Each structure stands twice: as C-alpha cells, then as structure tokens.
Amino acid sequence: MVADRTRRAVLGAALGGGLAATAVPTIRQYLRQFAPLSGGVWEAAQRDIGGDFSSPYGDATIRKDEFGVPHVEAENEQALAYATGYVHGADRLFQMDLVRRQMRGTLSAVAGSATVETDEFHRRMDFTAAAKATVERLRGTETEPIVEAYVEGVNLARRREGLPIEFELLEYEPDPWTATDVMLVEKQIAWALTGNFRPLERSVVADEFGEDTVERLYPDRMDHDSPILRDRELASGSRELPGGMAGNSSRSSSSSSRNLGSVGFANHPASDQTVNRSDSQGSHELSEPTESGSGDHRVGAELAAWCSQFTSPDGVGSNSWLVSGAHTAHGEPIVCNDPHLTLMAPPVWYEQHVECPVYEARGVAFPGAPFVVIGENGAGAWGFTNVGADVCDHYSYETDGEGRYRYGEEWREFETETVTIAVDGGSNRTIERRKTVHGPVVEEADQEVAVAWTGLAGTETFAAVRDLGHSEGIDDVVSALRRFDAPTQNVVYADRDGNTLYWTTGRIPIRRNDGANGGSGDGEAVRGDRIFDGSAREGEWSGFEPYGTPSWEGFVQFEDKPGLVNPDYVATANQRVMDDPGFYLGDGYAAPFRGARAYERLDEAVAGAEGGGATIDMETMADVQQDVFDRRAELLVSDLLDVRSQLEGDADALAETLDAWDGRMETDARGALLFDQLLDAFREIVFEDPYDAAGLEDSPLPNDWILLTLSADDPWFDRSDVPAREDALIQAAERVATDVDEDGLDDYGDVNKLGIDHPLGVGFLGYDAARADGSAATLKNVRVDSDVGSSWRMIAPPNGDSTAILPGGNSGDYFSDHYDDQLSMWLDGEYKSMAAVHGGSTFATFAGEGGGDA
Amino acid sequence: MSTTDDLQTALDRIRADQQGRWIATIVGIGIGILAATIDPVGIVLGAMLVALPARDPYRGVFRGLGFGLLVVGLLAVQLLLAGTLGPAVGLGLPFYLAVGIGVGFGVLGGLVRGIV
Numbered sequence: 001m002v003a004d005r006t007r008r009a010v011l012g013a014a015l016g017g018g019l020a021a022t023a024v025p026t027i028r029q030y031l032r033q034f035a036p037l038s039g040g041v042w043e044a045a046q047r048d049i050g051g052d053f054s055s056p057y058g059d060a061t062i063r064k065d066e067f068g069v070p071h072v073e074a075e076n077e078q079a080l081a082y083a084t085g086y087v088h089g090a091d092r093l094f095q096m097d098l099v100r101r102q103m104r105g106t107l108s109a110v111a112g113s114a115t116v117e118t119d120e121f122h123r124r125m126d127f128t129a130a131a132k133a134t135v136e137r138l139r140g141t142e143t144e145p146i147v148e149a150y151v152e153g154v155n156l157a158r159r160r161e162g163l164p165i166e167f168e169l170l171e172y173e174p175d176p177w178t179a180t181d182v183m184l185v186e187k188q189i190a191w192a193l194t195g196n197f198r199p200l201e202r203s204v205v206a207d208e209f210g211e212d213t214v215e216r217l218y219p220d221r222m223d224h225d226s227p228i229l230r231d232r233e234l235a236s237g238s239r240e241l242p243g244g245m246a247g248n249s250s251r252s253s254s255s256s257s258r259n260l261g262s263v264g265f266a267n268h269p270a271s272d273q274t275v276n277r278s279d280s281q282g283s284h285e286l287s288e289p290t291e292s293g294s295g296d297h298r299v300g301a302e303l304a305a306w307c308s309q310f311t312s313p314d315g316v317g318s319n320s321w322l323v324s325g326a327h328t329a330h331g332e333p334i335v336c337n338d339p340h341l342t343l344m345a346p347p348v349w350y351e352q353h354v355e356c357p358v359y360e361a362r363g364v365a366f367p368g369a370p371f372v373v374i375g376e377n378g379a380g381a382w383g384f385t386n387v388g389a390d391v392c393d394h395y396s397y398e399t400d401g402e403g404r405y406r407y408g409e410e411w412r413e414f415e416t417e418t419v420t421i422a423v424d425g426g427s428n429r430t431i432e433r434r435k436t437v438h439g440p441v442v443e444e445a446d447q448e449v450a451v452a453w454t455g456l457a458g459t460e461t462f463a464a465v466r467d468l469g470h471s472e473g474i475d476d477v478v479s480a481l482r483r484f485d486a487p488t489q490n491v492v493y494a495d496r497d498g499n500t501l502y503w504t505t506g507r508i509p510i511r512r513n514d515g516a517n518g519g520s521g522d523g524e525a526v527r528g529d530r531i532f533d534g535s536a537r538e539g540e541w542s543g544f545e546p547y548g549t550p551s552w553e554g555f556v557q558f559e560d561k562p563g564l565v566n567p568d569y570v571a572t573a574n575q576r577v578m579d580d581p582g583f584y585l586g587d588g589y590a591a592p593f594r595g596a597r598a599y600e601r602l603d604e605a606v607a608g609a610e611g612g613g614a615t616i617d618m619e620t621m622a623d624v625q626q627d628v629f630d631r632r633a634e635l636l637v638s639d640l641l642d643v644r645s646q647l648e649g650d651a652d653a654l655a656e657t658l659d660a661w662d663g664r665m666e667t668d669a670r671g672a673l674l675f676d677q678l679l680d681a682f683r684e685i686v687f688e689d690p691y692d693a694a695g696l697e698d699s700p701l702p703n704d705w706i707l708l709t710l711s712a713d714d715p716w717f718d719r720s721d722v723p724a725r726e727d728a729l730i731q732a733a734e735r736v737a738t739d740v741d742e743d744g745l746d747d748y749g750d751v752n753k754l755g756i757d758h759p760l761g762v763g764f765l766g767y768d769a770a771r772a773d774g775s776a777a778t779l780k781n782v783r784v785d786s787d788v789g790s791s792w793r794m795i796a797p798p799n800g801d802s803t804a805i806l807p808g809g810n811s812g813d814y815f816s817d818h819y820d821d822q823l824s825m826w827l828d829g830e831y832k833s834m835a836a837v838h839g840g841s842t843f844a845t846f847a848g849e850g851g852g853d854a
Numbered sequence: 855m856s857t858t859d860d861l862q863t864a865l866d867r868i869r870a871d872q873q874g875r876w877i878a879t880i881v882g883i884g885i886g887i888l889a890a891t892i893d894p895v896g897i898v899l900g901a902m903l904v905a906l907p908a909r910d911p912y913r914g915v916f917r918g919l920g921f922g923l924l925v926v927g928l929l930a931v932q933l934l935l936a937g938t939l940g941p942a943v944g945l946g947l948p949f950y951l952a953v954g955i956g957v958g959f960g961v962l963g964g965l966v967r968g969i970v
Contacts, residue, residue: 007911007968008968008969011911011965011966011968011969012969014962014965015962015963015965015966015969018898018959018962019895019898019962022894022895022898030951031894031895031955032894033948034948034951034952034955035890035894035897035952035955035956035959036890036897036925036926036928036929036952036953036955036956037887037890037891037896037897037925037928037929037932038890038891038892038893038894038896039894039952041945041948042929042932042933042942042952045933045936045938045941045942046932046933046936046938048936764944764945764946764947764948814941814945815936815938815941815942817937819941
C-alpha cells in the first residue's frame, strides 16, 4: 500500500512537473514553434501559396517556371504591379520585412537587445523620413499608382498566404507593407553602396600615423592604367547624348558647374567630340578646405568604429561590361553584369519577368519594390556597378553645451526629437535624435558628427528604374538616367539597334566653403574626403535640404558626368572612372585588379575577333565572367621569386610551387592555397600587426593594391614594428610553409569554403558550405570572409538569348524547391535562360473586380 | 460514494473489458489529436486519455509513447502531402525536437496510468 502510494506520488510529481515546465517561457516558446501538429514551423512548412484572386486593378496571371521565376502578365501596368506585389509577398515577405525593420530601426522589437545599436544608428539617420520624402517626391507621377498597386499586392499575400518560417521563429506578424517601405528598399541599397565614414576612419589612422602616411596608404587615386574610360574607350565613343545635348558644353557656364575644373579629356584623340567641358572661369584646381581650427571636432576612434559597423563590408562592388556588335558573332552588342553584394539566403535579388501592353521586362528586382532594376526589355539590356563616388559628407561643430551649434555667425538649436527603441524581452532604449542644417547627427562616446548623404532626400531613382523598363532605345534610357539620383552608378546599356552606352548616374555634390549659400567664402569647389567644419560652413552643398526635395542645381550635371555614347567596349569593376573627370568625383574606388583583368580579357577577345579569330559570343562572355585569374598573384609571386635565393627548405619549395602555378584561384590548386595564405601572412606582417599594436584594430587596412605596390623605400617600412619589405615577404613565406602543413591544408578549396548564411544567423536556414573557385580580386568574385560575391550573373544580348544565374534560389521560403536550386549551378559557373516566355505552370490568377475570392 | 470513486469504478470497468478499452482508446486518440493540433500540451492530454484504459501502468506508458509516435507520424504525413518532408527533415535540430516533443510528451502523459 505504501509502495503504491509512493509510486503514485513520484509519478504524479513527474507528470505535474513536466506539465509545469511547459509554462516556462523559453520551453513554451520552443513548443509553440516546434511541437508536432501545433508548432508554427510546421504550419509554415505547409503553406499553400498561389490560387485565384480578384484584383481591383484588372486581370493578371502569374506562371512560375522550373526555377520558380514568376512570369507575370497583366492587362495594364497597375494590375501587373498588383500581381508582382503579391508574388514578392508570397516568396520574400520576411526578407522585405527585415529590410524595412533595419532601415526603420525597429529590429530590436522582434530580435531583442542584440540589434539595439543597429536600431539606434538607423533611427539617428532617420532613413524613414527620407523614404517619406521620396514618396512625396513621386506623388503625382506615373510611378505613384504603380507603387500603390504593388503595395496592395504585397498585402494580399501577407493576409492570405500564411507566414514563412522566420516569422514563426521570431513569433511576430508583419505590419502592412506601405509605399514608404518600398522607398526604404531604395534607401537600403543606396546606403549600402554609397554610405560611408571614410573621413572618420582615416582621421583616426592619421592621428596615429600622420597625414602623409594616410595619403600614401589610402590614396584617392591609385597608380594604374586601367580606369573605366581608357584612351581607347574615349576614342571609340562620343559625348554626343541623344536629343542633341552634347556632354557638357551647353552646361559649362551654368552656375552649378562653375569652378569644377577642366573636364577636357586631354588625352582624347577625338576631343572635338567632347567639346570644352571646362568652365568659363577656368579654375582647374580643387581647393582644400581650410583647417577648422574653430570647430569643436569631437570625432575619434570610438565614433569611427561605431559608425563603420553600419556600412557595407569591404568588397561590395560589381563587374559589368559591354561589347558592341562590331565584335560579336551575331553582330549585336552584349551587356554583362554581376553585382557583388552580400551573399545571403535567400539572395538579395528576385528574378521576375513582367509584361503588360505598355512594356515587358525581365531581370532582377529588389524584393519590396516592383521594378526590374538590372535586366532587359524588348529594346535593350542594362546593368549597374557602383561608381565609388563620394556622396556622403561629415560635419563637426562648435557647440555651446546648451543644445546649440554654431553655424556661421549664429547659434542654432539642434532639431531634436525623442525616439524610443522598443526591445523585445528587454528594456526599451530612449534616444534624442538630433539634426543640423547639414543632416542627422550620429554620436558615440561623446563624439559626434552630422552626416549629409544624397539619399537622405526625396529621390527619383525608382521612377528612373521604371522608365528603364519602359525604354524603347537609347534615347529613352538617357532620359531615364537623368532622373536617377541615388546611388551613383556606372550604367552599361545596349539596344537592339546596336547602340551602346556607358554613363555615370546619380547626384554628385559640389561642395563649397559657404560661397554657394551666400556666405563670404570663396565659392570654389572643394574635395569631400575630410571632416568639414560645419560651424565654419565648410564643404556645403546647395540645392539640397536634408529630407527635402533637392534640385539638380548644386550637383554635377548629367552632361558633365563621365560617359560615352556608342563606345566600342567598356569594362567597369568599381575602378577609377577616368583619369581626369574635371571635378572631385570620389575616393572610394576599388583596387584595379578586376578592372584590369576584365580589360585584359576583352582586349584579347576583341583583338582576336579583329584578327579574324574567334568572334565574341555568349560563351566568350561567360568565360570572362567566370575568370579566376588573380592579378594580385603577378605582383606577389614575382616579388617572392626575387628573394628566392634567401629562402630555404619548405619556404623554397613554396616558392617553387608558386612559380609553377598559373595564377588561377581554383579549388583544387595548391598554388592558389599557398598564394592566398602568403598574401594573408604578408598583409598581417606589413599592416595588420602594426595597426593592432597601435590600437587600430577597427580601422580598415590599406587595400591589396597598396600592399603589393608600396615601394620598399616607403617610410612605412622604416617603422620599428614593420620589417623591411623583403624581410616581411620572407617571414610570410616561412610562416605559410610551416602553417599549411600543420593545419593539414592541401588545396585552395580547403580554405575557400563559401557558407552563405541566413540573416537570422540560424544555421539550418543557411546554404551548405561549399568549395568555391575565385577570390576577392578575380572576376568570378567570391569573398568567403565577408560573404560577398556575384549576387546575379547576367549575359544579355538584346536579342532574347540572355542567360543568368542567382547564388541560391528565387524563393525565400525554406520549404520551397526553389530556395537553393540555383546554388550549385552558380558555383559551377552555369547559367539558365532569361527568355521572355511565359512558361511554366499557373501559380496565381487575378480577375478584375467581380471575380475570385479575395 | 464520491465522484472520484465513481470515475475509478468506471475506469476499472473499461479496463476490464476489451471492447471498452478499444472504444475508450479510439475516443482518446480522437480527442488527443484534436487537442494536439491546438496546443502542444494536447499531446500530453491525448497520451493520458489513451493510457488510462490500459490494464496496467506499464502498458499505459507504452500507450502514451504510441500516441506520441502517432502524432509525429501524422506530422510526417502532413509534410509528405505538402511536399516538404525532405526539407523539414533537413532542418535537423527542429525536426528532431518535434520528434522528441512527441515521444517525450507521449511518455509523460502515459505516466498517468500509474497514478490513476
């Protein structure tokens, strides 16, 4: 009897305890998510998306092909946008919500305290206000109703299609999508491509190593001969824009282009076509801003490090090129583009084919906005790469400690607002957001700086992108690009009539030391690569009010920007645009390895075609796009062989292997492994160790061009903590020779493994790690350390034979067959068709009002 | 006679009768599955309902375990029909967690036979 009671008591306690444990919040959460039959994750696994709906805008049909690419056909453009919004919402809703939460600064409300700093930065920058200004900017335009219809389509999917797994894991439901959210998508990519705090970072390095060292280690112009516009390109094209407006001259006397300096294209053999781009006042020099002795520069390492977390990792860039029909097998031009953005699961881009009576386009869009950004229509094809233009300035001020900053001769109140950041599972954080006449103030550790960025205003980029989709040839494209204001981009375009175009787009500020705003300064244009004294009104822009509607006065005019009409061929890889654009364009150019290699390959191909050899075709372009030759190896291996007589044993064997290696970064190559490790070791010895010793762990290191071309005579090698260049190389070789064996490394694939993560950081939602060919400096671009690489590869002749590939899949739904079905093809260098055919099975239909069940 | 005594008497009657055990078990499975689709604790409830008619505590635990496995099996069928069983298993830990919850809650519910 006693034993029976004891047994009952023990079992009762176990059962009661077990049931009580289900009330523990963490356990309860797991149960809600993963319990069989009731768990939210399994609900997400059984989403049945698609079906028949009604539409307030008209009939539409979505078919999906074998890769899950939607082919949307509609009776008008609004109906098309509605259906496009629906399929974006069905396939990528979490990714869209994540972007808007990031930009609105509301991540912590669902992710907890880990994202509070991110939220604080984005709240301080107030990207939302800029997106709202953009909505206002587009009000009354043809773009507005398209965005409205798109937003309604997204919300249809949000209401009807259940939530993908990420929402179940984080246990929240997304708010309705809005037009402001569409514009936040534009702000997000624009900031990722052009937002920077380089002057802050470099001022920190300068404080430690001196200004002259910074000028050598971070030059605004790297000494190479492969700018985008080389002499050959300049000679092949024209500056005569369609519509009769010649590049520049008609604007050369405008107030906005005064004092920009000569843009005379001095080396251009066809200089009569480029006309005189120099201004009538004849200033060829950019004046340096005055030292801001009166400014209270509260800028230091803490602020620089904090802000730099919220800019893109090094290496975000892209490749694009075009070849005119004169060199191709089929006599038509070809456009190639592969933007190097963050590689993530799902991919940054969403491929779509959209058609209505007024236009048809196929290419990739950013989930959250309806427009094909990179792609083609029946008339032509286009692609983008980042210019590296400087469109982001930073200002410090003298303050009075009473909430005011000095601006010229007066004291002004900061525009302030109290903002509360909601934190899931933690205490909310309240901050005071402040803005000056120049822009929002970001602050950390009692250091602060105001940020002026061209994207913090009402922009027309999406209207321009819509116009690109509607374009019927080069004339329309030029008109569209005139409206494209953020981010600054290199555009390559080719149409079915055989025209080609390279032009730079975007709002490029002209900075003046208060002259432009009616002050007493000299009014000359100044460079933007330093922290300005905002109190002294240094480096001001005109025609721009933060979060307002900017004019083009005060910015470089479209005609004055670098570009060519009908160039023979052009290759862009974020390298310097040209030797002498005539005005300060930027300080954020990439090292020239990719650009030089692209030109090397194109020069060879064109020479081969001209010599009666193989003409350029799709296969040629794919081969160039998949090129894995690393030009850094030419420099490093050559230097190593120069000191080979001083190497012994394993280090000598290493040199021998590298001597026999072909410079190709292939996974099965031991030479590629040794080069990669040698470069890392050399960088560590020359820059990383001295930087760390100086407490500059958070500062960006000089790029590999500087590392590999810095002369042995440079004073940098006189430092006590930096060995002589030869010694550094020998040390690196000896270290690598030992380490690769100790670490059991056989070939490049052992270290170049690409594991593409999901933004949530949840392992099971990421793509499996795989050995990947390519490097940070090859055309086939892969950066395993920062998960950056070719986010979309496209080869597009304007004849319907285009091909492309995504690094993953088109669906953002983990349970979809199309979540990662392109990944292995992408890794293997394969492509799929971009044919503008409405193939595949019907996914959803939309009946004009009166039908369906929506 | 108290209500508790009445219930115990009814249970004893069911346990002693094979047909009664079957009917009670089927009803328990139905209620349990319905409950499990509403809330995770429904698995425990279902396991308890199918365990109670068992002839002895050991059989009760096995019945509870069986109910838990049935729930997991139903999930697998659901996913199979949705065409997502492969990716669901591919999730790894979350899927194993689901199996663990089903088995664990089933056994937990089955313990009730040792009490009543």
